[in-house]
Amino acid sequence: FTSDVGKYLAIVLGNGAILASAFQISDGNSQLDILIWSGWFAGVLAGAMIGANQVLEYRCKSGPQNVVITGSTRGLGKALAREFLFAGDHVVIASRSPDSVRTTVAQLQEEINRGISISTTSTPVGKVFGISCDVSKGEDVKMLSDFAVSKLGSIDIWINNAGTNKGFRPLSQFTDEDINQIVSTNLIGSLICTREAIRVMKLQEKGGHIFNMDGAGSGGSSTPLTAVYGATKCGLRQLHLSLLKECKRSKVGIHTASPGMVLTDLLLSGASLQNKKMFNIICELPETVARTLVPRMRTVKGTGKAVNYLTPPRILLALITAWLRRDRWFDEKGKALYAAETDRVRIWAES
Numbered sequence: 001f002t003s004d005v006g007k008y009l010a011i012v013l014g015n016g017a018i019l020a021s022a023f024q025i026s027d028g029n030s031q032l033d034i035l036i037w038s039g040w041f042a043g044v045l046a047g048a049m050i051g052a053n054q055v056l057e058y059r060c061k062s063g064p065q066n067v068v069i070t071g072s073t074r075g076l077g078k079a080l081a082r083e084f085l086f087a088g089d090h091v092v093i094a095s096r097s098p099d100s101v102r103t104t105v106a107q108l109q110e111e112i113n114r115g116i117s118i119s120t121t122s123t124p125v126g127k128v129f130g131i132s133c134d135v136s137k138g139e140d141v142k143m144l145s146d147f148a149v150s151k152l153g154s155i156d157i158w159i160n161n162a163g164t165n166k167g168f169r170p171l172s173q174f175t176d177e178d179i180n181q182i183v184s185t186n187l188i189g190s191l192i193c194t195r196e197a198i199r200v201m202k203l204q205e206k207g208g209h210i211f212n213m214d215g216a217g218s219g220g221s222s223t224p225l226t227a228v229y230g231a232t233k234c235g236l237r238q239l240h241l242s243l244l245k246e247c248k249r250s251k252v253g254i255h256t257a258s259p260g261m262v263l264t265d266l267l268l269s270g271a272s273l274q275n276k277k278m279f280n281i282i283c284e285l286p287e288t289v290a291r292t293l294v295p296r297m298r299t300v301k302g303t304g305k306a307v308n309y310l311t312p313p314r315i316l317l318a319l320i321t322a323w324l325r326r327d328r329w330f331d332e333k334g335k336a337l338y339a340a341e342t343d344r345v346r347i348w349a350e351s
Contacts, residue, residue, distance in 0.1 A: 064126060065089040065298055066152035068144065070135050070193060071162030073100040075264035078108075079286035080159065082345070083294040085112055085126040092148040094133040095162075101130040111345055135162045135189030141196045154204050157297060158197035159211045159257070160190045167270025168225040179228050186232035191239065198243075198252055207251025209300055211307070212236050214258035244304050253303040259289045260310035263329060263338065276330040281322045283329060284309070287344055 067084050071077045072093035081091045085108060093108075095101050108128045116125060129151045133144040148155050164185045166178045190212055201208035217223040217230025218237045243254045261267060261283045271279070289309045296307045318325070329338050338344075 063088075064124070065156040066148070066154055067091045067157045067159070068094070068148045068155055068197070069159045069161055070094045070133065070144075070189070073097070073104040073130075075266065076259055076262050076286045076289060077159075077161040078104060079290035080161065080294060081128065082108060082111060082287075083290040084298070085128055086115060087126070087294060087298060088124045089126040089298070090152050091126060091128050092144070092151060093128065093130045094135075094144050095130075096132060096134050098132040101132050105130040114346075135160075135193050136184035138192050138196075141192050144193075145196045145200050149200065154206075155197065155200055155208055156206075157209050157211070158193070158201075159213075159297070160193045161213055162186075162189050162193075163213065163215070163266060165226060165229045165266050165269055168272070168275070169270065170225060171227045174228060182228045183232055186229065187235050190236055194239070194243065198247065198250075201252045202250055204251075207253070209253040209255060209297075211255045211257045211297060212240060214256050214306075214308075218256075218258070247303065253300060253305070255300060255303065255305045255307060257293055257297065258306065258308040258310065259293065260284065260308070260314075262286050262289050273334045276334045277326075280328045280330060281325045282310075282318050285338065285344065 065084070065087075067081075067089050069077050069081050069084075069091060072081045072091075073095040077093070081093050081104075084091050091108075093101065093104055095104070105128055112125050112128070129147070131144055131147045133140045135141060145155070162185055164182055166174065166182055194210055194212065197208070197210045201210070214237070215229065215233040216226060217233040220234055220237070221230075223230025223233075237256075240254060240256055247254055261279065263279065263283050263285055267279070267283070292309050293307055300307065327337065329336065331337055339347075
């Protein structure tokens with residue numbers, strides 16, 4: 001426990017220092033000392049509150065969870081799987097490509113072993129399994145759930161992360177195949193997976209928790225140039241509201257997770273230079289988002305919870321420090337400046 005105290009203090013004070021600087025920059029100047037000090041104080045207070053919340057989430061960790069994640073051989077899904085594993089949970093990953101599944105299972109296992117070798121604590125790590133699955137096919141999803149139960153014994157958390165977009169362009173330029181792929185993966189896939197997860201969890205004495213991923217359009221807002229994607233996400237929100245009532249008297253929790261804007265292939269597909277300039281301000285790496293979402297997913301209680309990465313304090317911080325975030329991920333010509341996944345994961349594991 002003593003070794004953890006320094007880590008928790010660093011989280012609290014680190015958040016305080018960052019937001020203190022941001023508030024000071026935005027709130028004061030050399031002629032107005034009272035504004036400078038009020039800015040520092042507000043930053044420390046807000047940062048400490050954020051840090052304290054992070055500490056609470058980590059200190060409230062439950063025992064090992066059994067987790068199923070679709071669309072988890074790359075991007076955010078893979079980062080979520082990694083974070084669950086290092087929290088001591090057992091994870092089943094799934095993707096349409098058998099080769100991608102085998103490769104990702106091997107990579108995650110290697111990362112687990114490397115993490116164990118450099119770890120200074122005896123924190124247990126989980127086991128990872130994988131199976132190919134097309135979420136738009138009921139028979140595949142049934143095989144996924146049967147496989148998960150056979151390997152894990154039960155399913156505590158099911159995350160519907162599989163999704164696709166097909167780029168940024170007007171609806172008139174989308175082919176029939178584009179539309180069918182987006183709808184079948186994002187909406188039909190989530191419907192079938194949620195149905196199967198509910199079936200399994202209702203048979204479990206302890207129930208379980210299901211997360212559907214929010215995205216642009218979830219709240220009913222317009223999504224020009226990604227109209228099909230936005231329509232599927234809006235449909236998932238309606239599904240969420242319906243299932244809250246259908247599962248009201250069960251032990252199955254129905255939740256949403258909103259990762260915000262994450263630097264993944266899904267987001268970057270067809271992105272323009274102007275898009276990338278905006279990404280510099282508001283986007284985050286998959287590992288960063290997963291590290292925030294997973295502790296809250298692991299300890300969720302009840303039903304109808306929204307686990308969001310872009311909380312009001314984070315949005316405020318991004319806006320306040322927008323000018324400092326220029327060229328954070330992409331240079332002025334749109335060239336990527338961030339490290340490759342293997343390098344990011346190595347640094348992540350060492351920390």
